[in-house]
Amino acid sequence: MAALTDVQAPPRDRLSRARALHWALAAALVLASAASLEVGATDVRLSALLAKLVQGEALGQMERIVLLDIRLPRLAMGLLVGAALAVSGAVMQGLFRNPLADPGIVGVGAGAGLGAILAIVLGGLLPVWARDLAGNQLVPVAAFLGGWGSTLLLYRVATRGGRTSVATMLLAGIALGALAGALSGILVYIADDQQLRDLTFWGLGSLAGASWAKVAAAGPMIALALGAAVLLGRALNGLALGEATAAHIGIDVQRMKAVAILAVAGATGAAVAVSGGIGFVGIVVPHLLRLASGPDHRTLLPNAALLGATLLILADVIARVVIAPAELPIGIVTAILGAPVFLWILLRRRGLVDG
Amino acid sequence: MSLIAEAIRVRYGGREVLQGVDLAAEAGHVTAIVGPNGSGKSTLLGALTATLPHEGRVRLNGRDIAGMKPWELAAERAVLPQASRLAFPFRVLEVVRLGQQAGTAGDRPDVPLQALARVGLAHHADRTFQDLSGGEAQRVMLARVLAQVWAPVEEGRPRWLLLDEPVSSLDIAHQLQVMEIARRFARAGGGVIAVMHDLNLTALFADRVAVLAEGRLLATGTPRTVLTDTILSRAYGCALRVSAPPPEDVPYILPHAASA
Ligand SMILES: Nc1ncnc2c1ncn2[C@@H]1O[C@H](COP(=O)(O)OP(=O)(O)OP(=O)(O)O)[C@@H](O)[C@H]1O
Ligand SMILES: [Mg+2]
Numbered sequence: 134m135a136a137l138t139d140v141q142a143p144p145r146d147r148l149s150r151a152r153a154l155h156w157a158l159a160a161a162l163v164l165a166s167a168a169s170l171e172v173g174a175t176d177v178r179l180s181a182l183l184a185k186l187v188q189g190e191a192l193g194q195m196e197r198i199v200l201l202d203i204r205l206p207r208l209a210m211g212l213l214v215g216a217a218l219a220v221s222g223a224v225m226q227g228l229f230r231n232p233l234a235d236p237g238i239v240g241v242g243a244g245a246g247l248g249a250i251l252a253i254v255l256g257g258l259l260p261v262w263a264r265d266l267a268g269n270q271l272v273p274v275a276a277f278l279g280g281w282g283s284t285l286l287l288y289r290v291a292t293r294g295g296r297t298s299v300a301t302m303l304l305a306g307i308a309l310g311a312l313a314g315a316l317s318g319i320l321v322y323i324a325d326d327q328q329l330r331d332l333t334f335w336g337l338g339s340l341a342g343a344s345w346a347k348v349a350a351a352g353p354m355i356a357l358a359l360g361a362a363v364l365l366g367r368a369l370n371g372l373a374l375g376e377a378t379a380a381h382i383g384i385d386v387q388r389m390k391a392v393a394i395l396a397v398a399g400a401t402g403a404a405v406a407v408s409g410g411i412g413f414v415g416i417v418v419p420h421l422l423r424l425a426s427g428p429d430h431r432t433l434l435p436n437a438a439l440l441g442a443t444l445l446i447l448a449d450v451i452a453r454v455v456i457a458p459a460e461l462p463i464g465i466v467t468a469i470l471g472a473p474v475f476l477w478i479l480l481r482r483r484g485l486v487d488g
Numbered sequence: 489m490s491l492i493a494e495a496i497r498v499r500y501g502g503r504e505v506l507q508g509v510d511l512a513a514e515a516g517h518v519t520a521i522v523g524p525n526g527s528g529k530s531t532l533l534g535a536l537t538a539t540l541p542h543e544g545r546v547r548l549n550g551r552d553i554a555g556m557k558p559w560e561l562a563a564e565r566a567v568l569p570q571a572s573r574l575a576f577p578f579r580v581l582e583v584v585r586l587g588q589q590a591g592t593a594g595d596r597p598d599v600p601l602q603a604l605a606r607v608g609l610a611h612h613a614d615r616t617f618q619d620l621s622g623g624e625a626q627r628v629m630l631a632r633v634l635a636q637v638w639a640p641v642e643e644g645r646p647r648w649l650l651l652d653e654p655v656s657s658l659d660i661a662h663q664l665q666v667m668e669i670a671r672r673f674a675r676a677g678g679g680v681i682a683v684m685h686d687l688n689l690t691a692l693f694a695d696r697v698a699v700l701a702e703g704r705l706l707a708t709g710t711p712r713t714v715l716t717d718t719i720l721s722r723a724y725g726c727a728l729r730v731s732a733p734p735p736e737d738v739p740y741i742l743p744h745a746a747s748a
Contacts, residue, residue, distance in 0.1 A: 383562030
C-alpha cells in the first residue's frame with residue numbers, strides 16, 4: 134500500500150510550465166511581428182524607420198504607405214488568421230477527442246471555402262438591402278455558414294453515442310472536401326472575369342491580398358470565436374474522459390458541443406474568407422504545445438493562439454523572402470513545413486487511426 | 489438522506505432494457521447491484537446519474553435529478569464508469585484534478601495526492617495515464633471520483649459514490665482495498681452504490697443487495713436474505729449453492745479469509 138512519504142513529494146507541475154510558456158510565446162510573437170514589418174519587396178526597413186523617428190525625422194510618403202497600408206494590415210491578418218487556425222484546430226481535436234482532427238484535413242475548410250465562393254460569385258444576386266446589411270461581413274458570414282454546416286454534418290457522421298470513429302471522421306472529411314471542392318469548381322465556371330481574379334488570388338491560400346478592409350471583415354468574427362473557444366478549456370478537458378464522464382463532472386455537454394462547433398466554424402470561416410485554405414497550422418501547433426506543456430486545454434487554447442499567430446507570421450516572412458521580389462503563396466510554405474510534422478505524428482502514434 | 493429511483497424504464501430502440509425498476513439506497517450504506525451480463529446494471533446506473541434518457545423518477549437527497557444542472561449533480565455525486573478511455577496524454581495527477589475541480593473541495597491542493605495515496609498510487613502521480621496498466625488505470629479513475637466527493641458529508645448532506653464494477657480488473661488485494669474505501673466512505677455518512685460481479689465481495693462489504701435480471705428487480709435486502717441458492721440460481725440461470733465448500737480437493741480462496 135502507499136507509503137505516506139509519497140504524498141510529500143509534489144510532482145512537477147505542467148500547469149506552471151504552460152503559464153511560463155505563455156510569456157515566452159508572447160515574446161516570440163512580438164519578435165515575429167517585428168520581423169514581418171522589417172522585410173518585404175521594397176527596401177523599407179522597420180529598423181531604419183525607427184532610427185529615423187528617434188532622430189526626429191519625418192517619414193517619407195512611400196515609407197508611410199508601405200508600413201501602414203501594406204505591411205501592418207498584412208501583419209494584423211497573419212496574426213488573426215494564425216490564431217484562428219491554431220485555435221480552431223485545438224478545439225476541433227478536443228471535440229472529436231482526437232489529435233488528428235483539423236478543419237483543413239476533415240473538410241471543414243473546404244466547406245467554408247464553398248461558402249465564401251458562393252458569396253463571391255452569387256453575392257451579386259442578393260437584393261441590395263441584404264448586401265448593404267451584410268456589408269463587408271458577407272463573405273466571412275457565408276464561409277462561417279459553410280464551415281458550420283460541414284462541421285455539423287461531419288460530427289453527425291463520425292460520432293455515435295459520444296464516441297468518434299477516427300477512420301470515419303477522416304474518410305467523411307475526404308468526401309466532404311471533395312464535394313465542396315467540386316461545387317466550388319462549378320461556381321468557378323459561372324464566375325465573371327473580375328470574380329475569377331478574386332477567386333484565384335484567394336484560392337491559393339495567401340496573405341498577399343491583405344488590407345485593412347479584410348482585417349475589418351475577419352477581425353470581429355475571429356475575436357468572437359477565439360473568445361468563445363478560450364472559455365471551453367475546462368469543458369474540453371472533461372470531454373477527454375468521454376461524454377458521459379464529462380457530464381458526471383458537471384459539464385453541460387450539449388451546450389459545450391454547440392459552442393465548440395460554432396467557434397470552430399467562426400474561426401475557420403473568417404480565416405478562410407480572407408486568406409483561402411492555409412493548411413496544417415491547426416494540427417501542428419496544438420501538437421507541439423501538447424508535447425511541450427501537456428494537453429490541458431485551459432492553457433493549450435491561449436497558447437495555441439499565440440504560437441499559431443507567431444508561426445503564420447514567420448511563414449509569411451519566409452514566403453516573402455525566398456523568391457523575392459516575387460512571393461510564394463503562404464499555403465505552400467505551411468504545407469511544406471506542416472505535412473512532414475503531420476506524418477511524424479502518425480508515425481509516432483499509429484494507434485490514433487487504428488484504435 | 490437517500491437515493492431513490494421509482495419505476496425506471498429505459499428503451500434502446502424498440503427493446504425495453506429496464507422494465508420498471510425501483511431502488512432505494514440509504515446514505516451510510518453500501519448498496520450493491522448484482523446480476524448477469526446484460527441485465528441492465530450499467531443502464532440503471534446511467535438512469536441514476538441522469539446520463540440516459542429514462543422514464544420514472546430519481547430523487548437524490550430529496551431532489552428530483554431531472555431539475556438539477558450538471559454542476560449541481562457533480563457537487564453531490566461522483567460516478568465511476570465501467571470503462572474509461574482518455575483522449576489526450578494527461579498525467580495521472582491531472583486526471584485526478586479533473587474530478588476534484590468538479591466537486592466542492594476544488595481549491596484544496598492536497599486532495600488529489602491524498603486521493604491517489606488512498607488507492608495506493610501516489611508514486612505514479614507523474615506518469616502518463618495512457619501508459620498505466622488496466623488495474624492501475626481503474627484505481628486512478630477511482631481516485632478521480634474520490635477527489636470529487638472528498639468529504640462524505642457536507643453541510644449535513646451526504647455525498648454519493650456511484651461505482652460501475654469498481655473492482656473488475658483488480659487483483660485480490662486491491663479488490664479488498666477498494667471495497668474497504670467504499671465501506672469507509674459509507675461509514676463516514678456518505679452513500680455508495682456499486683455494481684458488482686464478485687458475489688463474495690458483495691457478501692462481505694454490501695449492506696444492501698439488489699439483484700437485477702432481464703431488466704427487472706428480482707430481489708432486494710441484506711446479503712443474508714438475498715444471496716440465497718434460489719435467488720442466485722434464478723438470476724444467473726445456473727444452479728448455485730451458497731456457502732458450500734467444493735467437494736474435491738481443489739484449493740479455494742475467499743476474500744473473507746484475508747487479513748490486512
Ligand atoms: N447503447 C445501447 N444500444 C442498444 N442496446 C444497449 C445499449 N447499451 C446497452 N444495451 C443493451 O442493454 C442491455 C443492458 O445493458 P447494460 O450495459 O445495462 O448491462 P449490464 O448489466 O451492465 O451488463 P454487464 O454485466 O455486462 O456490464 C444489454 O442487453 C445491452 O446489450
Ligand atoms: Mg455493465
